Amino acid sequence: MDQIIVRGGGALHGEIPIAGAKNACLTLMPLTLLTDQPLTLTNAPRLSDIRTMTSLLQSLGSEVVSLQDGQVLAMSSHDLTSQKADYDIVRKMRASILVLGPLLARYGHAVVSLPGGCAIGARPVDLHLKSLEAMGAELDLRDGYVFAKAPAGGLRGAAHGFPIVSVGATENALMAAALAQGTTVLKNVAREPEIVDLAQCLRRMGARIEGEGTSTMTIEGVTQLNGATHPVVTDRIELGTYMLAPAICGGEVECLGGRIDLVATFCEKLDEAGVDVVETERGLKVSRKNGRIRAVDVVTEPFPGFPTDLQAQMMALMCTADGTSVLEERIVENRFMHAPELTRMGARIEVHGGHATVHGVEKLRGAPVMATDLRASVGLILAGLAAEGETIVGRVYHLDRGYEKVVRKLRGVGARIERIKEVTSDE
Incomplete structure (x- = not known):
């Protein structure tokens, strides 16, 4: 099993290119x-x-071709051979549940295994299912699978409010509503950039959608959708992660492709902690201000609040801050296992329940x-950059799910880091 070795103590200088968003791409792929x-x-x-996700789509009969060293995905689902997403693939990744809405909307039936992914809490799929039931779907959970069937004539537009904000449930409902008959109004929806990106791609395909980026979205169902070409939005979590690298160990790093609007609340916390973030023509330039990082309190919230996916990395920064900080996790249960x-x-x-109190140490x-x-995993790497x-x-292996070429990118700005044992594309 691979390991990453980090030798800390040095400042970082240079630039890091930020990739397209994993969470956005995983949502866009089922649109095929x-x-x-x-x-x-x-x-x-x-x-x-x-x-x-490529393997899952191919198991359904989709054609997925990776071009330009994997940065372009060409997909076609003109002749699906199955509407069943098997456990053997779905268990590996929670985002697999996102094929449910599209399959049900286009074919009127689907069988999808309950998903897997990181072991960080239950994160049930009931919010996904209730939104589809509101559109008339009949659902049966048995043997670890969701058996879904649309009413005669297909899904119907409906008014549905989510009891709590859920990114995945919003995405599944939005995709299903694009082909539902009539008008669907979704309230208390997620406002994340990935949702906006999904709506923009759907609109390129001919969907009629209003309100992305707000708490209410309205979708006028269409009878069919077209093909399209769409660029995946910048990964705001990878962006925030690499912004923390010079903050935790000193230096100055420019994150290419970064945008303030993707991480505005996060940037406010960095400023409060004593980190400079400057917008440039190419991205965001980050450096630590004079002196030691100051302790700040953090509460994770749905976008535009502080992202839960940056909580572990922020905790690493707070470990060496001057003072005591409190991190409150409101999105995902059991997410302090890195502590x-x-x-x-x-x-x-x-750690006490959903709160972690961090007393900063000098080293x-x-x-x-x-x-x-x-x-x-990446939070521990950041901590290693600052450690003696x-x-x-x-x-x-967790790292490979969300960060491409992390060793190469950090080494490119001066980090002393290497991956040992099994040789992978990350080297």
Whole structure:
């Protein structure tokens, strides 16, 4: 099993290109199931989750071709052979549930396994299912699968309010509503950039959608959708992660393709902590202000609030801050599993339910640590950049799900980092 070795203590200088968003691309790929015409995605990230979604679509009969070293995905679903998403593929990644809405909308029936993914809480799919039931779908959960059937004549437009904001449920409902008969009004929807990107791609395909980026979306169903070419939006989580690298160990790094609007709340917290973020023609330039990082409190919230997917990385920064910070996790349960690993490096962290209190220390110490999920893995790498000595991060297969060429990108700005054992494309 691969490990990443980080030798900390040096400042970072240079530039890091930011990839297309994993979460956006995984949502855009199932759009091919809504049309018999070609759909092409550019600026696609090269990640294991993308390969998993590719395998899932191909198992249904879609054609998916990777071009330009994986940065272009050419897809066609003109002749699907199956409407069943099997457990063997779906178990690997939670985003697999996003094929349910498109299959049900286009074919009137679907069988989709309950999904897997990172072990960071239950994250049930009931919000997805209730929105489809509002459009008339009949659902039966048995043997670990969702058996879904649309009413005669297809899904029907409906008014539906989500009891809590859910990105995935919003995405599934939006895709299904694009081909539903009549008007669908979705309230209390997610406002993330990935939702806006999905709506923009659907509009390119001929969908009639209003309100993306707000809490209410209105969709006028159409009888069919066309093909399109669409660029995947910049990955705001990868962007925020690499912005933290010079913040935690000093130096100045320009994140190419970065945009303030994607990470505005995050940037406010960085400013409060003593980190400069300057917008340039090419992206965002980040450097630490004079002196030690200041402790700040963080509460994770739906967009435009502080992202839950940057909480582990922010905790790594707060471990060496001047003062005490409190991080409150409101989005995903059981998402402080990285805290015990950080304490192995000399951090002082107390976890009580959904709150973590971090008492900053002057220096972290390198140690063997174990990644527990995708974002925790890169949080431990960031901590290793600031630590004295050598940090060995195990279980880095999590990392491959969300960060392309992380070793190469960090090494390119001066980090002393390497991946050992199995040779992969990350080297």
